Amino acid sequence: MKAVQFKQYGGPEVLELVDLHDPHPGPGQVRITVRAAGISASDTKIRRGELSFGATLPQTTGADVAGIVDEIGDGVTDVTVGDRVFGISDDQAAAAEFALLSFRAKIPPSLGFVDAAGIPVALETATRGLDQLHVTTGTTLFVNGASGGIGTATVQLALARGARVIGSAGARNSGFLSMLGAEPVIYGDGMTDRVRALAPDGVDVALDVAGNGVLPELIALAGGDAKNVITLADFAGAERHGVHFSNGFADGNAFHTLATIGELIEAGKFWLPVERTFALADIAEAHRAAETGHVRGRLVLIVN
Structure with a gap:
């Protein structure tokens, strides 16, 4: 699969689009075909080496993600193949063609993939x-x-x-x-x-x-x-x-809210604006925009 990776810490220029092995879900995980991936503040901090979740270089990037379930691991009962879901990439690897998710929920009916991808971390x-x-x-x-x-x-x-x-x-x-x-x-x-x-x-x-x-x-x-x-x-x-x-x-996280936010979204009481979208290959530009500190709402990569 195509995925974004960096081999050293630094500015947005260290981000590269590379070929990696396709991931497959383990127990409790699902794999999605990624349609969109959000850019969060933690993504840029991890890329600069200011924040670490125990990963080693080379490292993939991205947490927020939305797409379509195409493989299911053992024990998964909340979603099925073909469902539209949004959530958090397990391996900080949302900026890719496929992603594995343990924390996820079905996308509320009124949302498209781009809007959904901007929501989970925030x-x-x-x-x-x-x-x-x-x-x-x-x-x-x-x-x-x-x-x-x-x-x-x-x-x-x-x-x-x-x-x-x-x-x-x-x-x-x-x-x-x-x-x-x-x-x-x-x-x-x-x-x-x-x-x-x-x-x-x-x-x-x-x-x-x-x-x-x-x-x-x-x-x-x-x-x-x-x-x-x-x-x-x-x-x-x-x-x-x-x-x-x-x-x-x-x-302790509060990802349980992914499964309940739909009620507020469908009632018109919760909305995160997406300020700009970028192609996956333009992720360096997206990171530069995120680091200006003047973004209202979210920046989102369109992947598939």
Whole structure:
């Protein structure tokens, strides 16, 4: 099969399209013919050597994936050959013609492959953060970095739980956040004052998606208690300020939400916009776009 691989850590130029052996599913796994694969922030960090899940070089890339089941391993009962599914590539190998999945669900009827491929990682990460912060009806949540893929997922999932959501973003994305149902504030100097103008007593909890060094401000907004703040992006800051750094490997994942998100999607209450699509051969360009930090929603590779 054709697959993207890198043999050394570095910039997007290290990504190569190569021929690899076709994978086959083991117990509990399915193999899909990949139709689309998402680009997540972890993909670029792994490629740069900043994040490791124990893999060795050469290494494939990509977690988010959507396609059609074409082989089933022993013990699989939730899907059958021919089903449209989305989920997480078991081997960090979504950017390929075939992928193996243990965590998957059927694609909701209203979604195509491209939209479905942008959802899994952002959905799991947002759900995990909200669960750890115990966000529920009546919670006032501040999301730092609310307009990207994970931020957009967080806003919508929190609103579906009955929370009030205040979110930070750049000026160009304020209208987008308002459309989602959040109360937008512009990030940068004076952000805390702008949040307090909306919530004079501060917020109940805060989720840091952006990792831009504002954890002390978030702690102050959340009643001065670091336990009311979780970061998804600032490991060093978390250690320095006593904030929990949420990690799906250490904390346990929330991929169960793949099987339940369809209800919100079909009700028009959950949507992750896809900003751009790329051919598999253009994955280096997709990684460059992801690293600009100015993407609203998701970037997706079209594979087959």
